[in-house]
Amino acid sequence: MKLIIVESPHKCVTIGRFLGKDFKVMASKGHICDLAANGKMGLGVDVDHNFTPNYLISKDKEGVVRDLKAAVKNADEVYLATDPDREGEAISYHLARILGLDVHTTKRLEFHEVTKPAVIKALENPRTIDLKLVKSQETRRIIDRIMGFRLSNILQKKIKSRSAGRVQSVVLKFVVDRENEIKEFVPVEYWTITGLFSDKEKNLKAELSSYQGKAIKINNQEEADAIEKALPESFVVSAIKKEIRTREPKPPFITSTLQQEAFSQFHFSTKKTSTIAQRLYEGIEIEGVPTGLITYMRTDSTRLSNEFIQAGSQFIAEKFGKEYLGRIHTQKAGKNVQDAHEAIRPTDINLTPEKIHGYLTKDENQLYSLIYERAVASLMAGRKDSVTTIQLTGNDYTFSCSGSVKVFDGYSRIYGKYEEKDSKFDLPSLSQGEIVHKDKIEKVQHFTKAPARYNEGKLVKMMQENGIGRPSTYSPTITNLLDHDYIENQKGSLIPTEQGDLTVVKLNEYFPKYMDVSYTAKMETELDEIAEGKIDEQKLLASFWDEFQKYFASAEKNMEKIPPKEVGRSCPKCGSPLVLRKGRYGEFVGCSNYPKCDYIEKQKPETIPDRSCPKCGKPLVKRMGKKGAFVGCSDYPKCNYMETLEGKPIVTEKKEIVIPPDAPLCPRCHTGHLIEKKSRWGKTFIGCSNYPKCRYIQKDEGKDEKK
Numbered sequence: 046m047k048l049i050i051v052e053s054p055h056k057c058v059t060i061g062r063f064l065g066k067d068f069k070v071m072a073s074k075g076h077i078c079d080l081a082a083n084g085k086m087g088l089g090v091d092v093d094h095n096f097t098p099n100y101l102i103s104k105d106k107e108g109v110v111r112d113l114k115a116a117v118k119n120a121d122e123v124y125l126a127t128d129p130d131r132e133g134e135a136i137s138y139h140l141a142r143i144l145g146l147d148v149h150t151t152k153r154l155e156f157h158e159v160t161k162p163a164v165i166k167a168l169e170n171p172r173t174i175d176l177k178l179v180k181s182q183e184t185r186r187i188i189d190r191i192m193g194f195r196l197s198n199i200l201q202k203k204i205k206s207r208s209a210g211r212v213q214s215v216v217l218k219f220v221v222d223r224e225n226e227i228k229e230f231v232p233v234e235y236w237t238i239t240g241l242f243s244d245k246e247k248n249l250k251a252e253l254s255s256y257q258g259k260a261i262k263i264n265n266q267e268e269a270d271a272i273e274k275a276l277p278e279s280f281v282v283s284a285i286k287k288e289i290r291t292r293e294p295k296p297p298f299i300t301s302t303l304q305q306e307a308f309s310q311f312h313f314s315t316k317k318t319s320t321i322a323q324r325l326y327e328g329i330e331i332e333g334v335p336t337g338l339i340t341y342m343r344t345d346s347t348r349l350s351n352e353f354i355q356a357g358s359q360f361i362a363e364k365f366g367k368e369y370l371g372r373i374h375t376q377k378a379g380k381n382v383q384d385a386h387e388a389i390r391p392t393d394i395n396l397t398p399e400k401i402h403g404y405l406t407k408d409e410n411q412l413y414s415l416i417y418e419r420a421v422a423s424l425m426a427g428r429k430d431s432v433t434t435i436q437l438t439g440n441d442y443t444f445s446c447s448g449s450v451k452v453f454d455g456y457s458r459i460y461g462k463y464e465e466k467d468s469k470f471d472l473p474s475l476s477q478g479e480i481v482h483k484d485k486i487e488k489v490q491h492f493t494k495a496p497a498r499y500n501e502g503k504l505v506k507m508m509q510e511n512g513i514g515r516p517s518t519y520s521p522t523i524t525n526l527l528d529h530d531y532i533e534n535q536k537g538s539l540i541p542t543e544q545g546d547l548t549v550v551k552l553n554e555y556f557p558k559y560m561d562v563s564y565t566a567k568m569e570t571e572l573d574e575i576a577e578g579k580i581d582e583q584k585l586l587a588s589f590w591d592e593f594q595k596y597f598a599s600a601e602k603n604m605e606k607i608p609p610k611e612v613g614r615s616c617p618k619c620g621s622p623l624v625l626r627k628g629r630y631g632e633f634v635g636c637s638n639y640p641k642c643d644y645i646e647k648q649k650p651e652t653i654p655d656r657s658c659p660k661c662g663k664p665l666v667k668r669m670g671k672k673g674a675f676v677g678c679s680d681y682p683k684c685n686y687m688e689t690l691e692g693k694p695i696v697t698e699k700k701e702i703v704i705p706p707d708a709p710l711c712p713r714c715h716t717g718h719l720i721e722k723k724s725r726w727g728k729t730f731i732g733c734s735n736y737p738k739c740r741y742i743q744k745d746e747g748k749d750e751k752k
Contacts, residue, residue, distance in 0.1 A: 059328030159337025251444035297388035300516030301509035308502030512566035
């Protein structure tokens with residue numbers, strides 16, 4: 046038996062069906078170990094001895110490791126097939142280390158799509174673990190652990206902020222800086238003048254564009270009125286320009302552009318897009334066969350494989366005609382781009398969105414269609430428009446207007462529905478030198494607008510353009526900032542909270558180097574250079590540590606500690622002032638003498654006006670839970686009705702337990718039955734249907750044990 050270890054349990058099913066009985070596919074479920082939280086400063090890194098990391102098996106992965114070790118003992122050969130990126134390489138390394146496999150000879154499979162041809166090809170061409178890539182990931186993990194732990198520690202102590210990090214804090218700075226731009230913005234007045242012109246049955250609307258051949262700027266109403274008075278009654282058609290403009294298709298998606306477009310088209314959060322894309326990559330059952338539908342979704346390369354280009358070109362020629370075939374658009378790999386990866390594309394050109402529509406959910410259909418049509422469109426010819434520009438001149442004032450007519454739809458045949466609709470503006474047929482008459486002049490006052498706040502898509506774009514983080518970190522970084530109450534999502538716009546603003550102020554003041562965008566981008570480049578063997582990770586770590594310690598010592602000495610805000614009442618237990626404190630579920634009122642006094646004031650939930658519980662009729666109130674704010678019944682726990690802040694009910698009923706008619710009685714409680722269950726790690730076991738009242742679990746040997 047040959048054993049293949051992947052990351053995702055879902056991938057086990059898909060790959061297992063490809064390979065048959067000679068292979069066993071098991072999942073590590075992500076990282077199986079992490080840096081310990083002990084040692085000097087709780088870093089899990091021996092900073093005094095070559096930054097030696099101390100890895101421990103994660104508690105929730107002990108069962109996974111136990112099962113993998115047992116499988117390795119019975120396997121004739123072991124293949125490590127974790128994800129094809131830096132994190133996946135590190136997972137393979139730790140699997141080899143913990144499972145007793147040789148890190149230098151154990152076979153490593155790399156494939157970018159979960160399809161039978163890709164997996165078979167990887168099996169025929171295995172490689173070994175790339176230890177340079179592992180060193181790169183380990184260096185990043187050590188630096189992020191040092192910065193995360195040390196910065197978080199001092200911020201919690203001084204200003205009660207919950208966390209900070211190398212990438213997270215710079216991204217938060219983007220949001221705070223944009224909010225400051227908006228606050229400081231001073232609107233500037235300007236005016237536009239539009240004219241309506243006619244000649245017999247011909248009507249034309251044009252905008253004032255220049256005076257004496259130079260672009261015109263109108264600052265106030267007085268200037269607009271003066272221009273209106275100077276305009277003649279008749280204008281001559283001074284220029285007619287016609288040209289064919291070609292609009293080329295956009296390249297296929299990378300992680301950042303997919304997240305941006307999914308937000309723009311469907312208002313998907315980055316987290317939602319990542320989750321759906323993961324499912325499409327790992328495999329969906331199509332006609333009873335698990336099928337990976339897209340290539341690996343964490344990538345920063347727009348490259349397409351030759352196989353897909355050939356299949357796609359044939360598909361386009363057969364479906365639309367050879368005139369729709371475009372040139373292959375190649376983009377120069379940008380800074381920090383790992384071009385060994387491909388763009389995000391469908392694994393099979395023949396699996397059209399129409400063909401598999403019935404096998405996907407609505408959200409999956411939307412995202413798959415977007416990925417499929419963008420990839421196909423990237424291989425198509427450009428769209429061609431006939432553009433006509435007309436200029437009207439009188440008294441040295443020139444009015445201009447443009448109109449366009451589509452002459453060849455090109456790639457927009459398939460991707461046009463995702464683009465902005467063209468405004469129809471039909472121009473009359475005029476001749477150069479022809480005279481038209483001024484019928485009406487419209488003067489409109491405008492004011493310049495402040496820059497727009499970031500949404501999740503635009504923030505990802507900022508991260509990608511500035512080289513901040515990696516495709517795998519875009520979504521988790523934004524989710525982290527939202528979860529830690531540093532930013533809020535208000536109708537799609539990201540706004541910093543008071544705590545987020547304070548955090549950036551203090552980090553800018555005491556850790557300016559690490560808040561500089563160029564530093565974080567430079568670090569990403571250096572991590573890539575470690576992977577390429579160009580620089581030594583020990584020198585990088587030593588240089589980082591020495592400099593960081595100086596900044597930290599200064600901050601520890603000079604950063605002012607902000608005391609908790611008093612609420613004007615005394616603690617009923619010890620008499621000390623009550624203050625506002627921050628907890629995992631938000632602010633609460635507690636004793637200032639904590640931890641000597643642990644008094645916490647019970648807060649009356651905020652009542653939702655004009656709303657009552659649909660189950661019992663009692664008032665609804667706003668509550669806080671592990672996943673944030675929600676609306677619940679004021680008569681809890683008697684009534685457990687809950688809904689989201691948007692009013693969508695939250696289902697709390699447990700799934701009905703189905704007991705087979707031949708299920709034996711539980712030998713411990715004699716009222717429940719023994720049924721098959723699944724643990725949180727996905728392992729199947731036999732247990733009592735009366736759980737949690739009875740916690741009987743049947744051992745493989747037939748013996749029972751307490752869970």
